[in-house]
Amino acid sequence: MKLHGWTVFLRNATIGTEHPDVTVRDCFGDRGSLTDLCPAHPDVRDYAVALARAVARLGVDSVVAESLHFRPLKPQRSFVPLGPMDAYLFALCFCDYCMRRATDLGVNAEVAREECARIVGGVFDGDPPAQGEVTRAALTAYAGPDVVAYARARSETVTTLVSEVASAVAGEGSKLVFIDSTGAVKGYTDGLPTPGLAAHDAWQLGVDLVALGDLVPAFGVLAYARDAARVADDVGAYLRSVGKDREVRAVLRPGYPDSDSTDRLVAKARGAKAAGALAVDFYAYGLVPHPVLDRIPAALSL
Ligand SMILES: [Zn+2]
Numbered sequence: 001m002k003l004h005g006w007t008v009f010l011r012n013a014t015i016g017t018e019h020p021d022v023t024v025r026d027c028f029g030d031r032g033s034l035t036d037l038c039p040a041h042p043d044v045r046d047y048a049v050a051l052a053r054a055v056a057r058l059g060v061d062s063v064v065a066e067s068l069h070f071r072p073l074k075p076q077r078s079f080v081p082l083g084p085m086d087a088y089l090f091a092l093c094f095c096d097y098c099m100r101r102a103t104d105l106g107v108n109a110e111v112a113r114e115e116c117a118r119i120v121g122g123v124f125d126g127d128p129p130a131q132g133e134v135t136r137a138a139l140t141a142y143a144g145p146d147v148v149a150y151a152r153a154r155s156e157t158v159t160t161l162v163s164e165v166a167s168a169v170a171g172e173g174s175k176l177v178f179i180d181s182t183g184a185v186k187g188y189t190d191g192l193p194t195p196g197l198a199a200h201d202a203w204q205l206g207v208d209l210v211a212l213g214d215l216v217p218a219f220g221v222l223a224y225a226r227d228a229a230r231v232a233d234d235v236g237a238y239l240r241s242v243g244k245d246r247e248v249r250a251v252l253r254p255g256y257p258d259s260d261s262t263d264r265l266v267a268k269a270r271g272a273k274a275a276g277a278l279a280v281d282f283y284a285y286g287l288v289p290h291p292v293l294d295r296i297p298a299a300l301s302l
Contacts, residue, residue, distance in 0.1 A: 004177070004281075005060035009048050009165075010037040011067040019043075024070075024093035027116035033091075036071045039206070040097035040157045045164065052165045056172035063169045064177040064220060069158045070206040072185050083130030085142050086123050088204065089116040092151060102153040112150035115143055133194050134204055154206035163215045175217045177249065180207040183222030183234065191226040191258040198222065199237035213242035220281065223250045223272060226258050232271035239276045250277040253284075254299070255292035262295040269299040 016023040016034035022044050024036045037044045048068065055063045073091035082090065094116075099109040119142070123129050132138055140148050166176040182202045187193035198221065202209055209219075221238045223231040231250060238248050250272035252258065252265065259265040269280045282288075282296055 002061040003059070004062045004064050005055040005058060005174075006064040006066065007051065007055050008066045009051060009068040010039055010044065011035055011071060012037055015047070024091075025095040026090060027092065027094050027113050027120060029094075033071075033073070038093050038095050038098065039068075039070060039161050040093070040095065040101055042097070045161055048161060049164050049168045052176070053168045053172055056169045056174040060174055062175045062177045062218065064179060065162075065165065066179050067181065068162055068165060068178065069180055070154055072181065072205065080124055081129050082120075082123060084132070084134050085130035085139060086120055088134045088139070088151075089143060089147065090120045092116060092147075092154075098154070098157070101157055102150050105153045105156060107149045107153050108146050109150060112146040115147050119143055133196065134201070135196070136203075152203065155203060155208035155211065158206035159208050159211045159215070162212055166216050177218040177220050177247075178212060178216045179220035179222060179251070180205060180209075181222070182207070183224050183251075187222075187224035187258075189257070191224060191253070193225050193230065193234075197237040198234050199241045202241075209238065209241035213246055216242075216246075218247035218249065220249045220251050221277070222283075223252055223268070224258055224283075225268075226260075226264070228264070228267040228271040231268045232275040235272050235275035235277045244276070247278045248276060249279045249281055251281045251283050252299070254282050254295050255288050259292075259295065262298050265295045265299045266302070270302055273302060 013035045016037055020031045020034055022037050022041045023031050023034050024038045025031050052063055073087045094113045102109040130142055169176045180202050182198040199209055219242055221234055223234050225231055235248060235250050252268055254265050272280055
């Protein structure tokens with residue numbers, strides 16, 4: 001059997017609580033997400049490379065990277081209704097390192113920060129929240145070109161970090177499997193993902209799949225959906241982004257809320273493979289009841 005070392009990189013409450021200076025800083029200058037380490041911070045980048053190397057040295061066949069990118073806002077408690085675009089703007093990091101990187105790429109980072117603070121601050125003060133999903137066009141209309149340019153500049157931060165991590169893992173004789181959270185953002189709660197395919201919206205977390213396709217040997221798609229056709233569409237879009245010769249794995253949930261029967265799970269595994277997935281993984285062993293685990297052999301014997 002192959003042994004894969006699933007590793008959570010930049011979501012770390014222990015480090016963030018002890019060292020708030022390495023966590024993300026919002027447009028108001030607050031560090032309100034101590035769980036989220038900023039991928040632009042040099043210490044965080046050193047940590048990510050060291051962590052990847054440490055896991056690779058355990059002798060695993062691959063290091064599976066979760067949260068090796070900017071993270072979405074997931075408020076545990078919020079008594080102000082935020083639209084998807086408001087939440088997105090509120091989650092953008094404006095720490096010194098992020099702002100410097102954007103400035104180096106020709107973005108007016110301070111204008112972007114002021115715009116975010118004006119819009120999100122307005123919603124906090126009673127403006128109606130934004131309607132509709134985050135798209136480049138909608139974001140441009142809502143927050144202006146400087147904010148969109150700032151958001152897009154984040155991919156350089158992530159691409160260079162993932163490149164360093166992939167090299168470190170390869171240097172230890174293992175390989176990196178990159179997983180971005182977009183599929184989970186879309187479908188985690190109910191298995192009914194928002195319309196845009198994960199590969200098309202990954203840029204929102206600073207993930208440039210086309211660029212990463214040249215740097216990373218393998219990708220995992222979080223296909224958290226009830227519908228087999230949707231799973232196939234997500235896998236297909238991923239392959240078109242990262243390159244047909246890359247290894248793409250589909251991560252399925254065998255039970256609630258995505259799969260209500262063995263047949264449905266089998267249909268999704270079949271759809272993923274037909275769309276070009278090299279393998280299917282299942283999330284998450286320790287949380288799934290035994291009768292649901294019993295569905296997996298059928299999905300593997302296709
Ligand atoms: Zn930052």
